[in-house]
Amino acid sequence: MSTNTIKSFLQIHPDDNVLVALQDLPKGQIITWKGEVITLKDDIRAKHKFFITDLAVGAEVLMYGVLVGKATAFIPQGGLMTTGNVHHASQDYAYRKVDYEWQVPDVTKFKDKTFNGYHRPDGRVGTANYWLFVPTVFCENRNLDVIKEALYNTLGYTVTDKYKQFTEALLDAYRSGQELSSFKLDELVPAEPLKKRVFKNVDGIKFLNHQGGCGGTRQDSALLSQLLAAYADHPNVAGITVLSLGCQHLQTQDLLNDVKQRNPLFDKPVLIFEQQQSQSEEQLIKSAILKTFLGLTEIDKNERKPAPLSKLCVGVKCGGSDGFSGISANPAVGYTSDLLVALGAKVLLAEFPELCGAEQNIIDRCVNEPTAEKFIRLMQEYDAQAHAVGSGFHMNPSPGNIKDGLITDAIKSTGAAKKAGTSPVVDVLDYTEPVSRPGLSLVCTPGNDVEATTGKAASGATLILFTTGLGTPTGNPVCPVIKVATNTALATRMSDIIDIDTGAIIRGEKTIEEMGAEILEYCIKAASGEIIPKAVQLNQDDFIPWKRGVSL
Numbered sequence: 001m002s003t004n005t006i007k008s009f010l011q012i013h014p015d016d017n018v019l020v021a022l023q024d025l026p027k028g029q030i031i032t033w034k035g036e037v038i039t040l041k042d043d044i045r046a047k048h049k050f051f052i053t054d055l056a057v058g059a060e061v062l063m064y065g066v067l068v069g070k071a072t073a074f075i076p077q078g079g080l081m082t083t084g085n086v087h088h089a090s091q092d093y094a095y096r097k098v099d100y101e102w103q104v105p106d107v108t109k110f111k112d113k114t115f116n117g118y119h120r121p122d123g124r125v126g127t128a129n130y131w132l133f134v135p136t137v138f139c140e141n142r143n144l145d146v147i148k149e150a151l152y153n154t155l156g157y158t159v160t161d162k163y164k165q166f167t168e169a170l171l172d173a174y175r176s177g178q179e180l181s182s183f184k185l186d187e188l189v190p191a192e193p194l195k196k197r198v199f200k201n202v203d204g205i206k207f208l209n210h211q212g213g214c215g216g217t218r219q220d221s222a223l224l225s226q227l228l229a230a231y232a233d234h235p236n237v238a239g240i241t242v243l244s245l246g247c248q249h250l251q252t253q254d255l256l257n258d259v260k261q262r263n264p265l266f267d268k269p270v271l272i273f274e275q276q277q278s279q280s281e282e283q284l285i286k287s288a289i290l291k292t293f294l295g296l297t298e299i300d301k302n303e304r305k306p307a308p309l310s311k312l313c314v315g316v317k318c319g320g321s322d323g324f325s326g327i328s329a330n331p332a333v334g335y336t337s338d339l340l341v342a343l344g345a346k347v348l349l350a351e352f353p354e355l356c357g358a359e360q361n362i363i364d365r366c367v368n369e370p371t372a373e374k375f376i377r378l379m380q381e382y383d384a385q386a387h388a389v390g391s392g393f394h395m396n397p398s399p400g401n402i403k404d405g406l407i408t409d410a411i412k413s414t415g416a417a418k419k420a421g422t423s424p425v426v427d428v429l430d431y432t433e434p435v436s437r438p439g440l441s442l443v444c445t446p447g448n449d450v451e452a453t454t455g456k457a458a459s460g461a462t463l464i465l466f467t468t469g470l471g472t473p474t475g476n477p478v479c480p481v482i483k484v485a486t487n488t489a490l491a492t493r494m495s496d497i498i499d500i501d502t503g504a505i506i507r508g509e510k511t512i513e514e515m516g517a518e519i520l521e522y523c524i525k526a527a528s529g530e531i532i533p534k535a536v537q538l539n540q541d542d543f544i545p546w547k548r549g550v551s552l
Contacts, residue, residue: 007508010327011052013065018049018081020323020405022506025050042080047323047405047469049081060089061408064326067091068357068410081407088408090357095372098364102423105335105513107342110520116304116528117311117462118238122265125311126235127462127527128203129302130478131295133241134228136255137213137248140275144207144243146285147292151205155296156197159539199300202238203529204536205292206477208543214248220547221249226432227545229258230458232268233434235313236478238299239269241292243284246276262434269295304529310344312527313435315461315479316419317350319449322469323405324486326415328505328515329467333484335516336465336523337440338421344438348429348461349420350445350452352382356393357410358417362442366425374428378444400470419467431546435460446551449474450542453481463523466535473497475540480526482533484519497534 009019009031019033025044030037033052044050054077055061061069061081069086079085117125133144152158166185173183208231212224232240232255244252252272259266271291278284316333318325337347355362359379366372386392393413397406406412426439432455435441445455449472453464457479464479466472469486471494485491488503500522504510525531 009050012063012327015065016062017052017055018061018063019052020327021046021048021050038078041076041078044080045405049323049405049407051075051077051079051081053077061086063411064414066357066361066410066414068414069408083402083407086407088410090410090413091360093359093363093376095363095366095369095376097369100365100424102365104342105338107339109517110309110339110343113524114306114308115312115524116530117307118235118302119305119307120235121267122263124235124460125307125462126237127312127480128236128478128529129201129238129299130203130236131205131239131241131292131299132231132234132237132478133205133207133243133292134232134255135209135213136228136242136244136250136252138209138211139214139245139248140243141209143275143281143285143288144209147288148205148207150285150289151292153195155199155205156195157204157539158195159537199296201300201302201304202296204539205296206237206541208477210543210545212545212547213250214245216249216547218249222254223432223548224545225250225255225258226262227454227458228255229262230432230434230460231478232259232270233263233266234457234478235460235462237268238302239271239292239295241271241288241295242273243288244272244274246274269298271295308344309340309524310438312340312523313346313348313460313462314340314523315348315350315443315453315456315459315464316467317449317452317456317464317481318354318416318419318467319452319474320468320470320472321401321404321406321412321416322486324506325406325467325469326411326418327486328502328512329469329484329486330415330418331512332502332505332515332519333465333467334418334421335513336421336519337419338423339516339520341421341423341439346435346438346460347420347423347440348435348443348456348459349417349440350443350456351416351447352379352442352444353386353393353409353447354413354416355379355442356383357408357413362417362420362425365423366428371425371428375425375442378428378430382444404469419465429459431455431548432458446546448544448551450544451546451551453479453542454544455546463527465519465523467502468498471497473535473538473540474542475535475538477541477543480533481535481540482522482526483535497538497540499531499533 021044055071055075070089073085427441445452464481467484475481484500491501
């Protein structure tokens, strides 16, 4: 897309037989496409697609240069693509030896840049310095909540008191007999300043509440243990408090064993409290607060120091996607990914249900046959599991996705895969498996926003770039999540949760490469603590373990 050129529609790939509307186009409008006059047969809303030629029943629908669907009814030239006339279809895939050549981007602008991070003894560098509370079983969730309430405001980690003040104002109005239906939301006095953070170098105290650890299957508890171990070992975590009931499936020693198996060099402080061995609940909670407070004084001695950009590990994710996702935000993040890989950093792409239709391109980019075969095996096992319960990857698009132009899973997936840029795939990681190689790695997770970000952080992401066209507040307890909007209308309407706006790409004001470089600049500042992403500011600490069941 050329700079300063305003377009009303776009062909993404020369082989595509559909055009994407970049603005609302009315029925009857005449457009010219490669010398041919096309009359629109329907109203085409921005983000939706219309056809260049007539399509017969069974004809292939091509987008991004690949098969994304087939016509289920006759579709006239200029007709709107809908779920009523197109259903999901994707090409078969297999390993084929391809001499893939990557066009490495110019990183001259970034090669000498650094970020200020927390250096760990094992050589990794964190973008934050957190203390982590981990329950081995859901029975301890309430105790975590009590401790969180005690620590957050006192130590300066509360986000805001404005809702508390709002509720107090409502109560006063109620007691005075005021008609609450006329209560004005904007008439409240400004919230009082919150307490300053006591520990300057402790970026937060995080709590991994979950619903596992007992009941279910032993396999569920074992997988949860591996996930919790991954979070304890995360480069952004400096110390851990473990709360255990005592009798649950997931025993504390199992968790400690998984931590050591994952990282034999692990040397972070781990404080363990078992309720069935304590004198009382009060004694347990006070002891946990006291010893954690002492631990906070120690990790506060850590300070940010310069590190090369090769020490970054960035996850790329999309959620609440729309018809612009594969045109603006995802390709821009993809260029950021390529810059990072060229600089020697690590990039993680997950969401296997949202790679359906993009498999062959990914396979052709794998550095060797074992890597490709591992990807194929995990994809096929996952899809087979979904079909076994009457579902499938084709059922991934949500009602919101479809409403905003993502008609089939293959359309959604081929656009989603753009987040990974064009670099070679150096590794394929199963759920919770740690990243070890510089370059682009795939991580097996569901497409579900929180399950995917949870898994990406478990593999080692120290920042996550999260693109969205509809808006989502998703965050993560230990990995700062940066929200990238596909369009300016969203970035303006939900400015309280959006960090970066890529709408300038749609308007032709910036190129994908320009925006990708800007996103990397933002990442460097976020990794250095100079900018705090909105999800972090709001303590949006979403954490959902995946039980390896069907989740799209």
